[in-house]
Amino acid sequence: MNFVEDLKWRGMLHDIMPGTDEQLKKEMTAAYIGFDPTADSLHVGSFAQIMLLKRFQLAGHKPLALVGGATGMIGDPSGKSQERNLLDEELLNKNQEGIKKQLAKFLDFESGAPNAALMVNNYDWMKEFTFLDFIRDIGKHITVNYMMAKDSVKKRLSAESKLGMSFTEFTYQLVQGYDFLWLYDNLKCKLQMGGSDQWGNIITGTELIRRKSGGEAFAITIPLITKADGSKFGKTETGNVWLDSARTSPYKFYQFWLNTSDEDAERYIKVFTLLPKDEIENVIGQHKEAPHVRLLQKKLAEEVTTMVHSKDEFEMAVEASQILFGKGTAQQLRSLDENTFLSVFEGVPQFTVAKPEIETGINIISLLAEKTGVFQSKGELRRTIAGNGLSINKEKISDADLLIKNDRLIGGKYILAQKGKKNYYLIIVE
RNA sequence: GGGGAGAUACCGAAGCGGUCAAACGGGGCAGACUGUAAAUCUGUUGGCUACGCCUUCGUAGGUUCGAAUCCUGCUCUCCCCA
Incomplete structure (x- = not known):
């Protein structure tokens, strides 16, 4: 051809x-x-x-x-x-x-x-x-x-x-x-x-x-690259998607492609990958038979992330995605070594609190709404807890009076707060 | 220049003396479902030292035991006539 x-x-x-x-x-x-x-x-x-x-x-x-x-x-x-x-x-x-x-x-x-x-x-x-x-x-x-x-x-x-x-x-x-x-x-x-x-x-x-x-x-x-829903291609809530890993982390980049709609992915894989025609047609065919597996998006994200970043960074992004979105558990989270942990949560909003604050035990409301800006107001935090929307280190929190102590720290210095399913915040204790 | 209508929370829009932190819709956030989707359903949507308190209905005053609601000045918007 x-x-x-x-x-x-x-x-x-x-x-x-x-x-x-x-x-x-x-x-x-x-x-x-x-x-x-x-x-x-x-x-x-x-x-x-x-x-x-x-x-x-x-x-x-x-x-x-x-x-x-x-x-x-x-x-x-x-x-x-x-x-x-x-x-x-x-x-x-x-x-x-x-x-x-x-x-x-x-x-x-x-x-x-x-x-x-x-x-x-x-x-x-x-x-x-x-x-x-x-x-x-x-x-x-x-x-x-x-x-x-x-x-x-x-x-x-x-x-x-x-x-x-x-x-x-x-x-x-x-x-x-x-x-x-x-x-x-x-x-x-x-x-x-x-x-x-x-x-x-x-x-x-x-x-x-x-x-x-x-x-x-x-x-x-x-042609102009469009999205089926009419919104602008190449933007996420957090802004433009860049090719530079300092501006858009490989994880975010991977996620951007993984989240494309079925319809868009079918067009994008042709435009943005070098895969040959028969392979693309094959993937599209498989995707149509089992759309929920999202083979098409995965393939697209893999190809593009590998090309723009690297194989290693792609694999890291997959690992991060599994922890963040898969059935990632508290044990899994704790088993990560520090480097992997940090790269998984790279690009996640981070807050720092002083170690003494935690050592004596700190009220969760104070920690998330005062010491850090994870929540705008205490009321918002209470509401989220009441609505079953808050997790710490992947464990649901249902008690607004919970005290956070040293034993909650991952690797002795991190706390992972999660608002809803997708919003992560990393609190660094030092 | 004359006459009329209006300004309510993120947006649209009810409310027209107390039961108003303010109906309803949209949006936002969260939960369920799911494919980290769409649609749908549910909850929530001023703050706090939270069965109570504080600040909010253009702005500044006033009437009243009590005002988003009544009166006055001011600012701005829209409409009609010149």
Whole structure:
């Protein structure tokens, strides 16, 4: 199966410019995708694009990852994003480094193969380009009428938009178009890929290449990743899901994928894993026969967590999940060694209390609602206990006057409080 | 500028002198069920030194034994007319 067919089967093809497939069959082709350097880590929202580059490289082509140092300063008017703050160069550099490190996990930058990946930053070629030169050499080739016809621009000019659009944002597509032109001229990049919201910007680039260099360039976009329930993909209650383990722990990351709905998982496994078609179809088939086993989600979470983090971290996440959600018992909990214990509860809100507080025995209400912020108020805690919703170290608590003493400490220094089934809080005694 | 309606807890919305920490719905939280899901059902949803006390019904005063409820000033919102 070739690259384009594979994308099609995976539901990753939104739009493709005529001739693209032929070009890819003809020769090794370089393609680029732009990433916003607004943070030093990418999140799962960009993950589909990363996988796109990955597949591209696996198909024998040359992927270019462009970090939008220049474009990131401007802000794409697509979507409802407001004007963006300018990022300073130092931060940009730091973010670029972080992003490159992440991409290196997926793409081969180092091998020296002809199709080794390359990282570029449009700031490098934009920073010396003066405004006058730009409007004369580039602006000349694209009419305002053309630019105004883009959806991203039209939306912002329409009556419903209260925000208006600055000239800076308006020029965005031109700057991005110039990126493509530059890459075409300098690195023989003939294809730009991206999310479906980028189609208009990409086409401005191919148009610019045609008019200025008389060359032919191509475009592929992938659909926006959606969730069946209509909420935004890549977010949890606690915020964005990042690829960096310092921002989103491997455990949380694993959980994110494990919790996808049946319908979503079926689409995601095609987009976010490298598993071949027959294996995916097999898993989907098995899942349909026994949906409650959630084989599909498990497979998806395994593949993605292993790829983004590591096999070890994946196994740790599974172990943590079993303790937290399986029939984890107090004995099991106490049997963990300290390191495992801490990694299981990594990312769980933590509180610290002084050792003397516990030694004399402390009332549970005082401990959870005063010494720590596990509960907002004592009333809330009493209610939770009355509703059978509180556990300490995996044991249900039904007595609001319970005294917590040293013998409750796990490993001599930890107490695990649990509000309901899913909310854990770690109290460290030292 | 003239006239009218209104401001109640996270949101919507009842209440119009005591029995109001305030009906009901939504949302939130928890429990049961379950697939760590959805749907459903149940409980709970101001604070506390807790059969009692304290602070809350736009804001500041007043009437009253007693006010979210009545009166006055102020602020804001909505509607109609100019």
